Amino acid sequence: MPPAHPFRHRLRVYWEDTDAGGVVFYANYLKFFERARTEWLRAFGIGQQALRDATGAIFVVTETQLRYRSPARLDDVIDVSVDVRETGRASMRIAQAAWRDELLLAEGEIRIGCVDASTFRPVRFPDPILQHLR
Amino acid sequence: MPPAHPFRHRLRVYWEDTDAGGVVFYANYLKFFERARTEWLRAFGIGQQALRDATGAIFVVTETQLRYRSPARLDDVIDVSVDVRETGRASMRIAQAAWRDELLLAEGEIRIGCVDASTFRPVRFPDPILQHLR
């Protein structure tokens, strides 16, 4: 995995992640990418449940774009990178990739917004997020 | 599938349901069983979201017991039965089984309770449920 990536999260492939093709089910890369974003937020002190309790806001994914490059299998160790590309007050764009050692498995971009948890209306990111992103 | 079963729900196996063994991932039978219970409730007019909106109560699974008999594969059509075995004011026990034609795939029992959605404290079943079960 290229060393330039600012954040990475490591995970293992379990039976639950695979499908009858014998490889990781493609939809599960969205889960892997999200786990990495969660740990990236935690790395600068932000827990999403705590954020919701404090502000009533939750993150939502508004757009995803993925390209699948190589299959991964049971027991593989996968590194997932998180790389913020663009941030506004109510939306951010994050480039992510999954690697097994030097082999690129999947890559893509995820657009994240923020909504009020009870109404699902868009709101701007809570201050701790904005402060960190700037 | 034995004709005596009072309710059955039919579903198909998709890629998402399988694992690298080439068969349905065992944990997914809990999902299949729940889909059948949901449709069984709907068959006598009860939607769980509507019930929650009206009463604040949601069903919770408190116990599950499953035995896996034969593997199912991609594209299989599965019939899932729902058979209430025991009902109280705050708990019910339901026998369920999954069949592909005459072949038993999995069978077990699910215990269901009811909780207040905001506190997760046990409550008795809402009246429409109790009325139907008796």
Add this chain to the structure above:
Amino acid sequence: MPPAHPFRHRLRVYWEDTDAGGVVFYANYLKFFERARTEWLRAFGIGQQALRDATGAIFVVTETQLRYRSPARLDDVIDVSVDVRETGRASMRIAQAAWRDELLLAEGEIRIGCVDASTFRPVRFPDPILQHLR
């Protein structure tokens, strides 16, 4: 749902599909889209397990692009459309969308390829697929 769509598959939202935001977990739209593609293939007589047994080939998703428009909830009925946009001998591009009545929930494009199931090397689509697509 606009009437022009050539194929649609109807499904219901169960507990398994939701997340703690109270809505359908965004990654699950990829599952919904795939169920619809599976049923679309079946509608012209192609079962993927049978195809694999006969030809050794399986479909793989090589690219996904989704935009999330409105949240869906437990018990919602969702219609998913399948609309082929581009087909080659080894790749096709399919536009898909999920609707609850007239409300667009999610839309996107899925690129599909074909590989040999044992080597995962790209192969051209089996003849029955090519014949149908032309």
Add this chain to the structure above:
Amino acid sequence: MPPAHPFRHRLRVYWEDTDAGGVVFYANYLKFFERARTEWLRAFGIGQQALRDATGAIFVVTETQLRYRSPARLDDVIDVSVDVRETGRASMRIAQAAWRDELLLAEGEIRIGCVDASTFRPVRFPDPILQHLR
């Protein structure tokens, strides 16, 4: 978590694990339990993909029994224990539990067998497994 447990695996609850009740979806404890069994096997040098490549055998779950005690939420850290209770040449019974600190979330027993991956016929456990279990 009681210190007597011979093996434990720690994991975090992500969005993918939750449902619209705001808690971990009960079927996912089967996934958590399996991740812990996988890591327990790895702790004594056994990788399941390597085992399959070498022997043609895969583990299968033949029976599961779970009781749900307390709900877990997004961001919770969960410890899952693995405790072998009974072992034969072709079947083993494992007690497992999930804890958040001292709070028991779920507990149960999983029965595991072994099958030939191509025929799904029961076989006895491969020697490395039998040697370790004795």
